Every structure is written in C-alpha cells, then in structure tokens.
Amino acid sequence: MTTDATTPPTPTPLTPTVPARATPAVVLNGLGKQFPGTSIPAVEDVSLVIAPGETICIVGASGCGKSTVLRMLAGFEQPSWGHARVAGVDVRRPGPDRGVVFQDYGLFPWLSVAENVAYGPRQARLPRAEVRERTARVLASVGLERVSDSFPHQLSGGMQQRVAIARVLANEPAVMLMDEPFGALDALTRTEMQHELQRIQREAGITVLFVTHSIEEAVYLGDRVLVMAGGTAHGTPGHVREVVDIDLGPVRDTSSAAFNALERRIDALVHRGNAREDRAA
Template sequence: MVKIGRIRENLPADIVMKGLGKQYPGTATAAVEGVDVTVAAGEVLCIVGASGCGKSTVLRMVAGFEEVTSGTLSVATEPVSGPGPDRGVVFQDYGLFPWLTVAENIAYGPRQARLQRPVVAERTEQALEAVGLTRVSGSFPHQLSGGMQQRVAIARVLANKPSVLLMDEPFGALDALTRVEMQHELQRIQRAAGITVLFVTHSIEEAVYLGDRVMVMAGGTAHGMPGHVREIVDVDLPPDRDASSPEFNAIERHVDGLVHAGHAVRS
C-alpha cells in the first residue's frame, strides 16, 4: 500500500483573502479586485472563468510570486510576503530539469533547503512512493510519458512537505485519458495527505469533479473591468463522483452559466 500520509509534516493550512486585489503599474484597471474568500484547511477550491479574468493572478499572489496591492492575504494566519516552502506550486509546464533523473528532480528542493542527506533521501523516497514512480526513479524526464512527468512535478512539490498545493492548469496539456488518470491521482494524494489545494482550470467538468467548491471569476482588463468573483458554488456531491449523474450535470450547468454570463455586467 502506498503510504502517502508519511509525506505530511506541516498541517494543512487555510488561505484567507480579504478585499484581495492586484494592479500592475501603468494600468488603469486592476487585474483583480475585491476577492473575499477563505479556503479551509484541507479543502479543494477550484477556480474557473474566462481567459484574462485573474484566475492565475490570484494563485500567483497566494504563491507569493505577485505582490498584493490591495486587501490582505494570509496562509495559516501568516501574511504572504513572498514564496515559501509551505506553498508548493505545480504548473502546466512540468518544469523538470532534463539533465537530472526523476529522483534527482524530486530531491532538488530538499537539497536547496540544505537538509541533511538522510532526510533528503527519505523525503525523495516518500514522494516517489506517493505518486507511484519508485520503479522509474533512475529514469530521465524525456523517457517518461506526459502523465508520468506531471507526477514527478507533483512529487517534487510533495518532497518539500507543503501545507498548501497550488495548481495552475496542471493537466491542461495532457490527452483526455491521461487527464482523467491524473485527476484520480490528485484525489488520492489529496485525501490521504489532507493537503489544502487551490486549483485553476479552464475545464468546468474538472472543477466540479475535483472541487469542494468552485470559485467562478469574471471580468478582466480585456473587458474594461477588474477580475472579480462572480459566485462561489458549493459542490454538494460525494467524494467519489459520477460525472454522468443528474446531480453532477446540474452543478456543471450552473457553473457553465456563470462563466458564460455577460462579462461586462458585474454581479
């Protein structure tokens, strides 16, 4: 049995955004404005919306890659002032080092943190086990499929033992079957580790399938108004979800209607 729980060190953390906003220098319209949401510890919050509405900007502010220009943002009660090992980020681009093996890629973060060699080795082994890649630990990224490379990217984050996992379109480049497989993989890891997840996606079905709640964003500078939260939808479905069920489809249709509502009208 895969002992995912062993990878946990930091407890899951909540994310609190109050009036959160971002305005870039020289722009008349804020990229994001007035985001008020609390992501509970251990919750999966998916963010959807049209291109340019500020989904990734919100995620990047939580990651500490973008400076907050209005409102407040905290993780585990601590204000976010920059990147930190408590927040792991997975992008659509796997970002693996091609000259390093799978195990070396995963060990990179703990080594950069100057942890002792036995600790680095233990974390690497645990992360490999968590994503089911122990048997290919000596392979190089180019020898792996896209799905396996994305597993390595997730394992590399898990090796740092974060409290929060931030995912920006992580499965967007995968084929349909591999994407479904990776959705199941993420569910398995998240449930076992209890980690807090903020997940940005363009797929409404994916958001409803993975999320405890779905935050629908609208607006954006292309529409002449700040990106903002249109509605946060509770996904009142069991953990093992049937995407063909009437209940699932009803929530998916509601979210779809919110995403495609007139972008120029702020609700």
C-alpha cells in the same frame, strides 16, 4: 510551599483543555492587483476563507485573473490591495509551505526524476538520510519508483506531471497551487491524474487551489468552485462572480443528474456577459 508524599503537586497540563478553533489554511482578504502601466486592476476584491484540506477550483474566461490570484498566493506577485494569508501568516514571498504546479512541468531537465524530487528537501538542508527517505516515500506514493533514474525528457507528459507533483509533495507543503496542471494531457491521462490528485490530497490532507478551464474537472475535484469573471479585455477588473458549493460527497459520478446540474450552473455563470452592469447583479 511544602509538599509531602501524600499530596503530589498538580501537573501542569501540556495541552489546553479547550482546543483553539482551527486556523484557516488560506485567507484571501480583499486581494487585488493592478499591474504597473495599466489603467484598470487585473483583479479586484477577492475574498475567501479556505479550510485545511479543502480543494478550491477556480474557473473563468481567459484573462479574468485566475493566474494572478494564484501568483499572489504563491508570492510571485505582490498584491496592490488586501492580503493573502497561509496558516495565519501574510504571504510576502515564495516559500516551501506553498507548492506550485504549472501546466508546463517546470522540471530541471538535467536532473533525474529522483534528483528533481530531492531538490526541495536538499535546498531546505534536511539531513541526507531524511532527504533519501522522503524522496523514496514520495516517489512510491505517486508511482514513480521505476523511473526514478530516468530524465524528464524520457517520460510522457503524464509522468512528467507526476514528477512535478512529487517534487512539490517532497516539501510537505500545507497548500498546493495548481494552474491548469492537466491542461496539456490527453483525456485518459487527465482522468487518471485527477484520481491520483484526489488520492494524494486526501492522504496528505493538503489544501489545494486548482485553476482549470474544464468545468467538469472543477466539479469533479472541488469542494467549492470559485467562478471569476471580468478582466481587462472587458473593461472591468477580474472579480469573483460566485462561489459554488459542490455538495456531492467524496465519490462523484460525472454522469449523475446532480453532477450535470452543477456543471450547467457553473457553465452559465462563466459564460454570462461581462458588461460592467453585470457586477451589480
């Protein structure tokens, strides 16, 4: 082919003209777990597709398998059935794309706040300057700059939980897995942390799975609430009872009629009996 000055070659487009449909952040597909030496599955057939940036709260009576679902997604437990996928990739082991925050903060007591936060990026062998920059940015974003040289035992529970969240954020995860993270905090600190989490989640666009005992917290934070039921203590595997849409918009008034109606509905779902025959209902 010949070219001349008047007919420049057509440039190859760098981006496709039709955008691909967004990959879901998380896909749970028929996820189930039976622990060795037990007679019935702890969790059975959990399926859910979660969009990027969505917050899913998981509620249900003790022992219905909430933590087990989160642990499979974290890669701490292998599923017996089905699979968990994050950004289109099967979960096989723990990874920095999934940050985990538990009720007990899990901080390294021998490291300062800043060193705790820098730990993940260092493990990932990021260049020193980037580790420093990221640590400073994350500490600032969760209001920890002034305690960056303190050690965990010098901080209140709320501040320690902030450090735990900061440590996860420093890895820039796509998904944050939180198992009753605010359960040990006093009511005031808990409310403050809920606001903080909401802000961080929106700023960073992170997808959040959040297990809680508090139905109010679930309705306050969740775009959807996954209600689980059953559990080996009831002679039935833990399973999804219902997924409730929280169509309240971004600003939520916990004393509004719509908020309270959703709380009552979820409370009734959580406390409905767990007999085997319920499953057909």
